[in-house]
Amino acid sequence: MTVIQEYSKLPVISLRDHKSVESLAQQLNDVCTTEGFMYVKDHGIPQELIDKAFAIAGDYFANAGPQDKVELKDNIGYTAMRKGLRWFVLSLDSTRGSGDLKECFHLANPDWLQLHDEQMLLPPILEPSRSTMESFISQINCVAHRLLEGLSVSLHLAPDYLSSQHLGERNRLRLLHYPPASLPLNTTEDSKSADIRAGAHTDYGSITVLFQSSVSGLQVRRGSSWVDVPPKPGCLVINIGDALEFWSGGAFKSTLHRVVMPRNLSETTSRYSIAYFLHPDNESVLQPLGGQINDLVLDEILVRKGMKAGVRKIKGGEYVQARLDATYGKKE
Numbered sequence: 001m002t003v004i005q006e007y008s009k010l011p012v013i014s015l016r017d018h019k020s021v022e023s024l025a026q027q028l029n030d031v032c033t034t035e036g037f038m039y040v041k042d043h044g045i046p047q048e049l050i051d052k053a054f055a056i057a058g059d060y061f062a063n064a065g066p067q068d069k070v071e072l073k074d075n076i077g078y079t080a081m082r083k084g085l086r087w088f089v090l091s092l093d094s095t096r097g098s099g100d101l102k103e104c105f106h107l108a109n110p111d112w113l114q115l116h117d118e119q120m121l122l123p124p125i126l127e128p129s130r131s132t133m134e135s136f137i138s139q140i141n142c143v144a145h146r147l148l149e150g151l152s153v154s155l156h157l158a159p160d161y162l163s164s165q166h167l168g169e170r171n172r173l174r175l176l177h178y179p180p181a182s183l184p185l186n187t188t189e190d191s192k193s194a195d196i197r198a199g200a201h202t203d204y205g206s207i208t209v210l211f212q213s214s215v216s217g218l219q220v221r222r223g224s225s226w227v228d229v230p231p232k233p234g235c236l237v238i239n240i241g242d243a244l245e246f247w248s249g250g251a252f253k254s255t256l257h258r259v260v261m262p263r264n265l266s267e268t269t270s271r272y273s274i275a276y277f278l279h280p281d282n283e284s285v286l287q288p289l290g291g292q293i294n295d296l297v298l299d300e301i302l303v304r305k306g307m308k309a310g311v312r313k314i315k316g317g318e319y320v321q322a323r324l325d326a327t328y329g330k331k332e
């Protein structure tokens, strides 16, 4: 039986404490080779901007009309809850996201689009919030690139190595809404762990930057336990994704996480979160870096993620697509 820890012992990294990239690299290395998940404080993104982004997301999910709830292009736009699939999918494989009790809206990365003289596509309801969302994403990019510098150095690479492979064409900002849910009638351990707002999964990209509003529910896997990661004032949650796990030769861990159903009255309201997925660029080349490559470890990771054993070099775009195909089934 799995044990649920009621408190979080996730490491907290301050971006202000580090006077040199080497000292940041050391701390990131300690966390990413073990937990793969951390809180980050003193990140420099103004709380006022974060609050505005949550207000925009709240307004979107409350008031979007049919013209706003559309898929625009390349996974940008609205994804509805798939109620009909829920029990079917859960009973098969809880690592598949399509049965989750959540709805999402994905935005592109304006920094990348500006480099190519393009504008972010938005539905009518989000158009008045364009400049706020653009500056929010740009600020997240700054934090993400600071972390990439530290991660590059911790892999004994030049500080800009990873940044130069993450100009951000595939990055997505995901606004998430988990609708209100009642407390389960049957609160046995089994039903609690099966009944999820977001099924256990790992993220596909390099790093994920997560903002949580006030409602808890996020948990990360540690051994055979689930550890709560409640919202912490002033902190972001950062985790390593599958692409960087592969790229680091398995040194950095892409850890399972999930969002559980309400366990107390305060968790029964809508839950909002915002995740920014930093993906390797399409043409970047993922080739296990760092110390010695352990073929057994790498193949075990690849197979566990639904990919072919033996892959040692793959383009960023192909990697992310292969993970999507392994999770949601290949599109014919």
Ligand SMILES: O=C(O)CCC(=O)C(=O)O
Pocket (backbone or CB within 6 Å): 174, 176, 198, 203, 210, 212, 218, 257, 259, 272, 273, 274, 275
């Ligand atoms: O909503 C959360 O706190 C986590 C969301 C998440 O893990 C994801 O969208 O990949």
Ligand SMILES: [Fe+2]
Pocket (backbone or CB within 6 Å): 201, 202, 203, 208, 257
């Ligand atoms: Fe995730």
